[in-house]
Amino acid sequence: MEAKRIKAENFRNIESADVELTSGVNLLYGNNAQGKTNLLEAVCFFSLGKSFRGAKEGEFIRFDSKNASLSLDFCDSVREQNIKIDFFRDKLRHVEQNGVKISRMSEMIGAFRAVLFCPEHLNIIKEGPSMRRGYLDVAISQLRPLYLRSLQRYNHILAQRNKLIKNAVADRRSFDATVEFWSQQLAHEAASITRSRLKYLAMVEQELKTCFAEMTGDREIPSLEYDFSFKIDRTTAEDVKKCEEVFLSRLMSSHDREISAGATLWGIHKDDVDIRLNGKSARLYASQGQQRSLALGLKLSESRISMRDTGEEPVLLLDDVFSELDATRREYLTERMKRGQVIMTACGDVDLGTSVNVINVEKGNYLPYGK
Secondary structure (H helix, E strand, O other): EEEEEEEEEEEEEEEEEEEEEEOEEEEEEOOOOOOOOHHHHHHHHHOOOOOOEEEEOOHHHHOOEHHHHHHHHHEEEOEEEEEEEEOOOOOOEEEEEEEEOOOOHHHOOOOOEEEEEEEHHHHHHHHOOOHHHHHHHHHHHHHHHHHHHHHHHHHHHHOOOOOHOOOOOHHHHHHHHHHHHHHHHHHHHHHHHHHHHHHHHHHHHHHHHHHHHHHHHOOOOOEEEEEEOOOOOOHHHHHHHHHHHHHHHHHHHHHHHHHHOOOOOOOOOEOOOEEEEEEEEEHHHOHHHHHHHHHHHHHHHHHHHHHHHHHHOOOEEOOOOHHOOOOHHHHHHHHHHOOOOOOEEEEOOOOOOOEEEEEEEEEEEEEEEEO
C-alpha cells in the first residue's frame, strides 16, 4: 500500500498544495505551526474517515473560504485508486472513490490502509477505557468494514434504548412494551462485536510480546486482557449465540437500576482492556518510558496484523514521535520503518540511516528539499 499524491485546497492553513510522495520515508520538515501535521491529518482522513485530532469537518475549511477539498492517489497490489472529498460549511461533504460518488464515509474505510502513531497515543495506556476501545475499533474497522457497520448499528440502537430509559419515569408503559425489542437488537450486535474484539486482541497480544522481546530482550512481558462490563467467561463470550443470550438476560434483569441511572449500564460501550506489564497494571505502575514502549508496540502490532491479513504493509504515519522516544526506541522504530512507506513530521534533526524524501513545510507551502 502506497500513497502517491496528496492534494489539498483551502484545508486548514493550506491554500493550495500538490505533494508527490515516494516509496520509503517521506519527511515533512519545518518549524512548528507551519502545516506539517495538517497535511498528515489530510492523508490520515482517507484511512480513518475522521480527524485524528478530534476536529469537526467545518474546522478543516480555511477561514476565508466556503469549502475545502482533498484528493489522494494511492495504490495497492491490485490497482491504482483515487478518493476525492469536498467539505462545505453549509451542506454535507461530497465523496468520490474512483470517480463514483459514495454516500457514507464508512464505504471508503479499508480502501486506503494506514497506521498512525502520535504522542497522544500514550493516552491509550494512561487514560480511560474509551481510549482503549477506540484503539480496537479503529484497527478492526480498517480490516473488517462489516465491523464498522455493526458498531454504527450498535451505537444507533444504544441511543434509542437510552432515550427509552430516560423517558421511562414519565412513560413506564411504553418502556415495558418496547424495551425487550431494543435489548434484543443491542445484544445481537454486541455479541458479534465482542467476538471480533476478542479475536483481534489475541493477535495484538501475540505481536506485542514479539515487539517487546525485540526491544527489551524478554526483560519486560506485556499482557492484554479483555475486561467485560458484566460477568461472562471468555469461552462463552467467544460463542456469538451464547454471548447474545447472556447479554440479553443481563439487560432484561436490570431495568430499575438502568432507569435510576438514566442509561444502559452494560455493553461493549462500557468494556475495557486491561494492559499489564510483568503482571502489573501499566496504567498505574509502568514508568513513562514503559508506557511509551507499550503505545509504540500496540501501533506496530496493528501494522503487523494488517500486513499479515492483507499481504501488504499499511502506510505508517508518524506525527512528531521521534522527539518523544529514547535512543533504543528510536532505533527500533527506524528499523521497522524500512518495511514500507512512511510519512512523518519533524521539526528537528532526525537520523534515519536511509534515503529520505524531504519536503520542506513553511506557512502551508510544501516544497521538495533544495527548492
